[in-house]
Amino acid sequence: MLTEERYSLILDLLKEKELIKFEELSSKLEASDSTIRRDLSILEERGLLERFHGGAKAISSKRKELSYKEKLSKHTDEKNILAKYASELINDGDCIFIDAGTTTYEIIKYLANKNVFVVTNGLNHINALVENNIDCYMIGGNVKLTTKAIIGSHALNCLNKFKFDKSFIGTNGVDLESGFTTPDCEEASIKECAINNSKKAFILADSSKFGYVSFVKFAKLSDCSIITNKNSDLDKYKEITDVRMVNKK
Incomplete structure (x- = not known):
């Protein structure tokens, strides 16, 4: 060759x-x-x-972001493992926020038999919630075409009216110094608002997200628990926050 x-x-x-x-x-x-x-x-x-x-x-730009369709085909097994674990943390009667994203989307299929109320900013999520007969509310605002997320000032004002038992958030990067990051300022604002309005916030992050820093910080490591399939080099993260390591069963 x-x-x-x-x-x-x-x-x-x-x-x-x-x-x-x-x-x-x-x-x-x-x-x-x-x-x-x-x-x-x-x-x-x-x-x-x-x-x-x-x-x-x-090589990747801190502002570069894959489309929803492109993300669907990546780390599919890991996403499903994390989503199943996350669903087991949700109790009957909970009011929860599920962030737009392909990992958090996978949680929905595990909620079909639970009595919960879900708020989301995910355009694709709302269809799955309705199909699974789950009580839900979609915040209104601008549609970000690449990620199918609802964003903008109207979405933020709407979201800020809710108080959640738990929120489940996706991230592009998890870093000891920079915390949780994402490429888009407006999506970062939605994530930050949901976390601040939740009794407990969980970040779903497969092993590829660790050590990567994207453009906008939306939370400190100590603000959220991490659900991950990464099973090594986590000691320093555990010193800062709750880390749930999930392995395939």
Whole structure:
């Protein structure tokens, strides 16, 4: 395989997965360790990827955000595991907020037999709630086309009228210093409002979200409990907040 062909394949793999480990590159490229290391070094020098111990990850802007459709196909197993655990924290009689997002969306199917009231800003969420015969309310406002989230000042004013037993929030980044972050200012305001108006707030974050910092901070680590499938390097997070580690059963 020619050098430029290897470069192209590496970048194509990163477009699909955002992060790829050294062992997988070795298998896909059928190249020596030294060749792969050299390829990654050159691509990093060109600003096309970031190397880390054990692999490489795609370069991403702090303001870049995938569309709802693009997010649906990523980390599907992890999202379902986290959502199922989150649903088990919801009791009959609870009034809850479910944030717009593909991970929080998965909670809804587990609520079909519970007597709960759900408020959401997720355009796709409301259909799933109705189909599962769940009492619900959708806040009004502007529709963000990429993420199917309701945002804006009207949405914020509407949301601020509610008081929740629990809220379930998605995030783009979880970082020890920067807390919880997301690319969009208006979505950040919605998340922050829901957290402030909840007795208990939970952040659903698969392992890929840790150590990443997006554009806008919407909460400190200590403001929320974290539900995650990440099972290592969490000691420092546990010193700051409640961390629920969920593994596939």
